[in-house]
Amino acid sequence: MPGNTFGEIFRITTFGESHGLAVGVVVDGCPPGLELSETDIQKELDRRRPGQGQLTTTRSEEDKVRILSGIIEGRTTGMPIAMIVENKDVDSTPYLEIKNKPRPSHGDYTYAVKYIHRDWRGGGRYSGRETVGRVAAGAIAKKLLASIGIEILSHTVNIHGVEVGEVSVSDIIENATKNPLRCANLEIAKKMEAEIIKAKQEGDSVGGIIELIALNVPPGLGEPVFDKLDADIAKALMSVGAVKGVEIGAGFKVAFKKGSENNDPFYIKNGKVRTKTNNSGGIQAGISNGMPIICRVAVKPTSSIAKRQETVDLEKMENTTIEIKGRHDPCIVPRVLPVCEAMLAIVLTDHAIRSGYLGCLEE
Numbered sequence: 001m002p003g004n005t006f007g008e009i010f011r012i013t014t015f016g017e018s019h020g021l022a023v024g025v026v027v028d029g030c031p032p033g034l035e036l037s038e039t040d041i042q043k044e045l046d047r048r049r050p051g052q053g054q055l056t057t058t059r060s061e062e063d064k065v066r067i068l069s070g071i072i073e074g075r076t077t078g079m080p081i082a083m084i085v086e087n088k089d090v091d092s093t094p095y096l097e098i099k100n101k102p103r104p105s106h107g108d109y110t111y112a113v114k115y116i117h118r119d120w121r122g123g124g125r126y127s128g129r130e131t132v133g134r135v136a137a138g139a140i141a142k143k144l145l146a147s148i149g150i151e152i153l154s155h156t157v158n159i160h161g162v163e164v165g166e167v168s169v170s171d172i173i174e175n176a177t178k179n180p181l182r183c184a185n186l187e188i189a190k191k192m193e194a195e196i197i198k199a200k201q202e203g204d205s206v207g208g209i210i211e212l213i214a215l216n217v218p219p220g221l222g223e224p225v226f227d228k229l230d231a232d233i234a235k236a237l238m239s240v241g242a243v244k245g246v247e248i249g250a251g252f253k254v255a256f257k258k259g260s261e262n263n264d265p266f267y268i269k270n271g272k273v274r275t276k277t278n279n280s281g282g283i284q285a286g287i288s289n290g291m292p293i294i295c296r297v298a299v300k301p302t303s304s305i306a307k308r309q310e311t312v313d314l315e316k317m318e319n320t321t322i323e324i325k326g327r328h329d330p331c332i333v334p335r336v337l338p339v340c341e342a343m344l345a346i347v348l349t350d351h352a353i354r355s356g357y358l359g360c361l362e363e
Helices: 038-048 108-115 121-126 128-146 169-178 186-201 229-238 251-256 333-354
Strands: 011-016 022-028 065-067 081-086 151-159 208-215 243-248 266-269 272-275 293-299 309-313 318-322
Touching (some): 011 128, 022 128, 038 128, 081 128, 108 121, 121 128, 151 333, 169 208, 208 333
Antiparallel strands (some): 011 022, 022 081, 065 081, 151 208, 243 293, 266 272
């Protein structure tokens, strides 16, 4: 079935199910000559790995990656790069008793309708575990982007209504790695954490908002009409299962502005065209303008919660209730954050190659 591949030139195809033997990705279109090792991939996978404290699922996976192809003598060859991560801490027992009872707001019902014969163990293909392959591919994309000076930052700006407020790029760089929620304000991070723990104790979950910033993006990335840079970014981020909304730049706030308030005036700085404001989020008419690309994603509360909920029995075709006993995140935001970074990096890499900024990296 289609739908497992993303990208035009820099293309990724993810594979595997949550409780299957392994998950992974095949990356095609990576230029030859990039220095790459399993360590480069592992440090990104460690950021989304489960079992890292009371704010995440208790499923404990080491998520150790193996690179199967596409590299010789520590450099990429330009051929497909296949990477695999084995599933080891698997327990499908809790899912057996709810096999025919779709979890509310999860993919159980829609996958059952579309595919009939589906993998019901732990969410199968529509589990968040699928994102392992995205993060692995994103690690390669980030290295490619770094070679032309592009850096991607991210931080949590909201957890269930607890807002971070105004923070600077230096705040994000300095503080976001110092707390499990990756919040740039350490005091607000404690309040966010308390909100998550409260929901967990109630058998519930909470959502939040992530902000992504791409620095040093050159002007000219993006294609006309249907392949706009912001359109591809929106699709990439919306393809992440927990994401229900995407904003670029000022986003929905533009609806409340006048043109004179929303327009970004141009000026010259150090011989380059810049804008005095950045309501456009670094993208105008679908093409990057040289300013930082800024986008935000709304992450829903984890669908699988311990509270009793109403559902149906698809085998008996009758109303019933469900209590979910698997291992789940009370807030998926911290683990979605590196996934969103990866998807943004993949889009920017694809467009950088299409625009001629990335080619063979051999010296």
